[in-house]
Amino acid sequence: MIRSTLQSVLNVALSDEAWEQATLPVANGGLGIRRATDITLPAFLSSIAGSQELISQLLPQNLQAVAGTNEPSFTAALTQWQTQTGSAPVVPPFATAQKHWDAPIVTVQENRVMSAAPDQTGKARLIAATAPHSGAFLHARPCAALGTRLDGTSLRIVVALRLGAPVCLPHVCICGAAVDSTGRHGLSCRKSAGRLSRHSAVNDLIKRALMSAEIPSRLEPRSLAQHDDRRPDGLSLTPWSGGKCLAWDFTCPDTLAPSHLNTAVTGPGVVATKAEAQKRNKYACLSHAFHFVPVAVETLGALGEEASDFVHELGRRIATVTGEKRSTEFLLQRLSVAIQRGNASSVLGTVDSGSTNLDVIYYL
Numbered sequence: 436m437i438r439s440t441l442q443s444v445l446n447v448a449l450s451d452e453a454w455e456q457a458t459l460p461v462a463n464g465g466l467g468i469r470r471a472t473d474i475t476l477p478a479f480l481s482s483i484a485g486s487q488e489l490i491s492q493l494l495p496q497n498l499q500a501v502a503g504t505n506e507p508s509f510t511a512a513l514t515q516w517q518t519q520t521g522s523a524p525v526v527p528p529f530a531t532a533q534k535h536w537d538a539p540i541v542t543v544q545e546n547r548v549m550s551a552a553p554d555q556t557g558k559a560r561l562i563a564a565t566a567p568h569s570g571a572f573l574h575a576r577p578c579a580a581l582g583t584r585l586d587g588t589s590l591r592i593v594v595a596l597r598l599g600a601p602v603c604l605p606h607v608c609i610c611g612a613a614v615d616s617t618g619r620h621g622l623s624c625r626k627s628a629g630r631l632s633r634h635s636a637v638n639d640l641i642k643r644a645l646m647s648a649e650i651p652s653r654l655e656p657r658s659l660a661q662h663d664d665r666r667p668d669g670l671s672l673t674p675w676s677g678g679k680c681l682a683w684d685f686t687c688p689d690t691l692a693p694s695h696l697n698t699a700v701t702g703p704g705v706v707a708t709k710a711e712a713q714k715r716n717k718y719a720c721l722s723h724a725f726h727f728v729p730v731a732v733e734t735l736g737a738l739g740e741e742a743s744d745f746v747h748e749l750g751r752r753i754a755t756v757t758g759e760k761r762s763t764e765f766l767l768q769r770l771s772v773a774i775q776r777g778n779a780s781s782v783l784g785t786v787d788s789g790s791t792n793l794d795v796i797y798y799l
Contacts, residue, residue, distance in 0.1 A: 459548065461574065477540065480513060484527070564736075568738060609786070621784055628780065645671060652672060655668065732774055
């Protein structure tokens, strides 16, 4: 029933593999729609362990031998949990927390999902989905005023991309390339208009975040190097670190692009980190006068190492000014939403606006 309802709400056809991934926690690459059968044992075992001290206080000594953690039902559940996970029992004081009983079950399920990946593309997609903050858009409160609300079509597309579910009918892109049912071609197609909107949205977000931290900045500054006309995406007008102004340049490499697959399967965020190194080499001429930061975020949400450090530092500075302790969390969510909205636009951008075949972005 939950699976059928989720398909109706998202308007996404969920295969057995996609549904298995969807039931994983967001941090493990899923949607956080947990199945009751997956959390029954952790909930039961942790509740019995948590009430053991109270049971020992309430019951007489002769009844304690068959109550609490000595109860046959607890022993049977513990045996089932060990068989399912292959792990040793959780010991006090951690035994009272459900998450410690749940973690091994999630690990087994995550490994099962990973082993079912049909090809290198599927494996790279699953690895990227487990990267820190890649699923931050799923935690964002849908508020249009804050820019954290995804419309129905965009939400449908980005969830399908995360789960590897079909999002469109096979068709020919405006660039002439073939687009399969996953719609992934649009994420790297140079003629898809969504890529430009995603780039502009993220740079505007960084500029406004700097303003919240009381650091004025401007986009696309000119004449930063005497003998080089290269322009980064933005520049702070006051020093950021070491007496130098901040210069940043954003890029969003496609995790699943054929040229990145061999790198993407080696770990989460590796493609973004590689793109940051390329950006740093490109703007090496600015390093003597500015504190240059390459900001790379993959299409599936994984942040590069320097991007992660920069966002966390910016969030910390915003928290210092505003007093909002969750500033970093909110900034990561807004960044994730901007990336995913751009992904949806990129997928939609593969269809010619003048075509009569606009129903290729189909619905169930």
